[in-house]
Ligand SMILES: CC1=C(CCC(=O)O)c2cc3nc(cc4[nH]c(cc5[nH]c(cc1n2)c(C)c5CCC(=O)O)c(CCC(=O)O)c4C)C(CCC(=O)O)=C3C
């Protein structure tokens with residue numbers, strides 16, 4: 001792994017921190033390492049290891065994510081744990097300019113080899129009672145691709161694109177990258193940031209919508225990482241708003257649907273023979289009901305999670321092909337059959353189609369072509385479509401689309417500026433989501449409330 005090919009680092013000490021701890025010596029330097037421009041920390045570590053006579057032969061590989069936090073730290077009088085002063089009182093939107101030392105790009109994480117698969121799945125499902133058979137079942141998806149999820153490389157590419165976009169936009173902040181479920185872990189990113197002198201961070205989850213899995217779980221994992229590193233009292237972390245309706249996040253989907261509809265028409269499919277399926281991750285209906293800020297909106301049964309997806313899908317269709325039929329469908333369901341999850345499943349929806357000859361699958365719930373897209377859509381759903389004799393296309397995810405990268409830069413800029421809410425980018429009538437999560441937001445009713453940052457209690 002390299003930082004950025006040398007083009008964007010500029011030699012700043014805090015610019016070379018996408019550290020893979022797997023390949024680091026087991027004893028980490030406790031002070032900020034002195035970096036040489038163009039040389040990554042990993043390369044330096046390897047040099048140091050080669051020079052040291054008593055260096056361990058094999059670097060330690062870390063399989064377990066940080067332990068669950070037992071508490072959070074709140075400054076005197078603050079309502080929000082580990083927040084910067086501008087966010088401590090818990091405003092819906094922070095309109096006070098804030099100086100951050102760094103940005104924390106927070107990914108899901110994914111295995112990078114066959115040996116990683118099961119420990120990775122244990123991290124993902126920790127404390128959730130997912131049976132081993134299900135873990136084995138899911139592991140097949142990863143094993144099929146050599147035990148490697150593409151997600152880490154996609155986040156490395158995003159990180160690289162963001163660093164370049166920061167330079168171009170004059171945002172002079174280093175970006176640290178850490179994952180919830182695999183190396184480089186969130187606590188490793190925080191440790192490195194602290195060693196580099198960082199005290200305030202703005203966190204970006206690689207996840208656009210509101211739900212336990214896509215919002216609160218990130219907030220809990222940041223709390224875990226702060227406690228595990230002992231940085232609870234000295235590091236402040238805010239989060240950007242969920243960005244499902246930021247125009248730059250939506251733009252790649254608009255372009256994808258536009259192109260796919262044009263292609264379907266070109267292949268001879270009439271508008272009333274085309275169906276657009278907006279696909280997102282299913283979640284338990286009990287989670288869905290508590291997603292978003294359920295007490296502040298009148299969402300349907302699927303809560304804010306479903307309501308946000310519907311609003312974005314509606315916008316995409318209005319922009320592209322208002323006369324074409326569409327629906328929101330779900331994928332990647334897990335958990336026991338007795339537990340209700342959001343439906344319909346994409347494969348069932350395809351089977352139920354009548355009078356259609358073409359289907360366009362839009363991965364609206366995902367930011368990159370990771371395993372849920374590669375397997376559940378490109379392997380399974382496209383096969384279902386083929387079995388039913390349908391012409392089918394899967395449109396792109398945002399990935400490193402310049403509009404998406406610019407959206408992430410804009411989300412950082414609006415917080416640095418303390419931009420008023422009516423000047424923020426948003427394409428749906430829901431309006432720019434909350435900077436600080438509302439009480440009870442995205443509750444997991446089975447697990448209860450756990451220590452979390454970036455939101456009002458509980
Ligand atoms: C809403 C949502 C997103 C989108 C938001 C976001 O992007 O964050 C998402 C993303 C992802 N989910 C992913 C992988 C997995 N999700 C699982 C399990 C679950 N996801 C859930 C929901 C979501 N998941 C839920 C309610 C569960 C069951 C309960 C639990 O266990 O929490 C399991 C365990 C096995 C299984 O149950 O299937 C795995 C392996 C990967 C990585 C892919 C890769 O490696 O390329 C990514 C990006």
Ligand SMILES: [Fe+2]
Nearest residue numbers: 213281332372
């Ligand atoms: Fe998932």
